[in-house]
Amino acid sequence: MRLLLFDAILCLLLLTLALASILSRQLAHAVILYIAFGLMMALAWARLAAPDLALAEAAIGAGLTGALCFSALAHQQPQLKPDVLNWPKRLWPAVFVLLMLGGVLAALLQLPPSASQLIAVTQAGIGNSGVSHPVTAVLLNFRSWDTLLELVVLLLALLGARQVAPEVKPATSWPLSLGWSRLLAPMVILLAGYLLWAGASQPGGAFQAGALLAAGAVVLRLNQQLSWLSWSNFWIRLLIVSGVLVFVLMALLAILLTPGNTDVVWLRWPPHLAAGIILLVELFATLAIALTLTLLVAGEPASTGAEHGCGEGA
């Protein structure tokens, strides 16, 4: 009967939010309540011991659907501003929120004292993983299959987005923003390299470094720089695919290098080579992630080079 209080509060909140979302008179309020409902629903899935469904619900139910609802709202006619509530009317929601908050805090006390066994399992295997940071060890050694598939998902997302991407209008940039983005570029590259390298022993790694690089590239791209960074460029395409490609090649190499008398396991690195393999995989994953995100956010450059390449790419 652990966490009974938490479960009761969760059920109550789910029902309240669902009712409030349906009965709300303002569409914007209904959408916000619906997003909150999605987050509570994710918690409910997590309590039902289905973490994968919980993550999907949080990302799709709350995040993506909420964003879609908001973008639909933006096309609606602007609604009249509601009357400002007087203090007694504001009191009831405040009391409700305080009660719920108190209940959840009280439920914290019911949490079981010991954490899951996964930490101990990770710590036991970390010596053979090639890195010393547990998160990196899990992502790129123990559960590298998941990471490989994440890279595939990213690649598929880019391929899908390319089919529906609208034309990018050519724009002009102010000299100030152009100069600042150029000044930032070397620092971004330095920091991304540091994050990638630090991933072996501290928080960091390919996804963080890739996202940072992509941020720098997007800022430059918004200022009409980096016109070579487009899908029509063969080397860019190769680098985007290389995240998955190098991962798979390394997995095949690891199978070849495993002594014949032991069981061959897909994506299991040999301990003495693990550090080098992980670094190589992460390096190409970083570049692939950075380029993919840049193209997803900024689209193709609106220059003659892009028009030339569009037919080729499609």
Add this chain to the structure above:
Amino acid sequence: MDSAGQLSVLSTVLSSLLLITGLFFFIAGSIGMLRFPDSFSRLHAVTKADSLGLGSIVAGLMFYGDLWQNLLLLLIWLLVLASGSVSCQLLARFAKAQQDRVQQDKT
């Protein structure tokens, strides 16, 4: 700072004063962001918080770090200072351009 890593009373007081000053500017900036009527005065409030508030907090934290950490803190402050000024300029120019367009439409 002595060998045990303890600050002297004077340093503690100075660092706390700087931290509180920084906090004050951040709170004032946030309130200004929420309460000021137009983009320009909001930008004014927020960039004050970013540059002066963060500067005070960095200065207050420098009593606790060694030389290398302090250099990094200083670098962070300079970066935020520069990016704050640049983005403030860009946002203000955008707001001005929009304002001009609205006025053109009216005439």
